[in-house]
Amino acid sequence: MPKVLRVVDRRRCIGCLSCRQACARLRGDYSPSNAALDVKTAGGMSGEFIITICMSCEDPACMEACKFGALTKRNGGGVVFHKDKCTKCGACARACSVSAIRMDKEGYPIICTHCGYCTRYCPHRCIATKEV
């Protein structure tokens, strides 16, 4: 069964960024800016945390926006990224209505693979993978 990443309860989030750090680590980087998910507050630290992840769409807008075949449908939802075909145009990031795609410093989109690695590092069980 394929799995997808889900936000279970964002109210428990403490904004520690361990999840972003984990995803970046998987990509060989220390920097949370290099992660496929995002944790932000609405209006500084006094606002609530918002966890932005790839929603594993059945009918992905990002894929639709990509004119170069660099994104293909992933079994279970979401997309698979083919770096060799990517022209760094950024159309996918603009098309995602929840802004789940950010571009890395080299200009490539950071696409969630729904691997679930980040969920192992959330100390407060805010995110998890779910079989679909």
Place this chain on the structure above:
Amino acid sequence: MLHKDFIRVLYIDLTNEEYRFEERRDLFKYLGGTGVAAKLLEENIKPELDPLDPAQPIIFANGPLSFVMPVCTKVVATFYSPHTREYGESHAGGRLAMAMRFNNIDAIVITGRAKHPEYLVIDDKVLFKDARAMWGLSVEDTGKILRQHTSGSGIRSSMRIGRSGENLVSYAGVNVDTYRHFGRLGLGAVFGSKLLKGIVIIGDEPVKIPKENMKKYREVYDSIYDTVTKTDVMEKYHAVGTSINVLPLNEMNSLPSLNLQTTRYEHAENISGERFAKEVLVRKVACSGCQIGCIHIGQFRREFDDGYEYETVNVSYDHELVFALGSFVGLKNPEEVLQLIDVVEREGLDAISTGVALGWATEAYKRGIITIDDTLMPFEFGVLQNYMAAVHYIATGKNEFYKSLGKGVDFASKKYGGQDFACHLGGNEMPGYHTGYGSIVGFSVGSRHSHLDNAGYSIDQARTKEEDIVKKIFEEELERNILTSLVICLFARKVYNRDTIIKALDAVGITLTNSELTEIAKEILRTKYRIKEKLGYSLDQIKIPKRFFKTITLNGKLDEEKANNMVKEYKAMIDELMK
């Protein structure tokens, strides 16, 4: 710095609006944090000039493990303290350590004075921005403006001062990311003296993990992560938070209350951590890179006008705040304490010093040492409204008296009298523990007169034999120089024993042995004492106010002579170290 053999220092000159980077190999042996910041202070301080002279430096340093290892979240600031007029050091968490890391900055040295109020934005460049319109604004309002005008939400850090810093109150702090502070010893006044309203740092640069380190890094990270999340630190600091200490301390006759007239507070139950949790706690948050999340946020309704005009306000609280702005001034419930915290936060004052100053002023007023001509209103323990007004008066230097109170209880009591009950140690207002010789001697001799220097209060709670106390204080002070150089949050100190530290450093490419670390710790402490000496400070000057000996502690009433001998014993150990 990570996987490099130098410290990358950003030098900023506010007078000429210039900046430059230097890669300092020679600083590498000081690790980071307190080590690097103390060394840079030693190089840049001007002992012959006033602490608030434009030429004096402000230094910040993070450490080699910042953000990349769990709970390595703090940044150390050093400066010439306008409060104690000696070595100034303060620590803050939030997102600052991370933002510096991913802007490739290990340390910052700021000198000079801006031509008019300014704030700095440190991104790819350093921008000197006009802050004239923000001068006079609260910490909260300034924070909102800084957020609106900079990018990098989630990975930026924002520091700012309130009116107290602008007005050079000697215990004005610097707010970091709303809920953390460089609270103690007056960094806010140093900002104010430079017309520096705030600093925003954006940390969005990638930093590659070298392939050959990856396996080791993941292993070490995982094992530390597991210890942090599976041991009782989480329970202790995340659940109720540090204010869980209020009741036990009270039970042990150790909770400083009513200007330390007592250490057993009759309303302790009503301002306990458990009571806060039940009545006002709404959220918990963490510094970036910390799984514990000790920051507890309480909520209350603020009436901003007649006619049922309310807003909801979130403020963070912890043990120190509940003591200083609670038991020390006789407040009786969480809501009242939060209201007082809120005004202190908005003005950007150090909460501990403010509470202790209000406590002293109340007793001085009762005894007729100061009168209503000074205070402009009666002071009474437990009367919130007047305290709230007094906080604004301190921040703005309303009259001669409030200007003096804004220089701390040591200064004010020298001027007006009441030195016996001015609760400071080494010129810095006391923290929330009156446990025994460990606490009063520990705070007195600590290099920044903070409870976090050597944790004398926990030495007392462990019921250490009297003859061992000073040795323990010295050892802890030394060891903490390593922790605060890396820069590990002290709440994770038990996780980071020497073994773990060595492994963690090795995982980021720094090989050090146990004895090398001990040597580094000694050199850092020596550096601090060299600075103190240059500034004319000596442990001989320590004079512990009488009140500390009148009020009972966990270890009974303390004897003045014994305490003084302990200070002497500590001084002998420092003299030995300096040889």
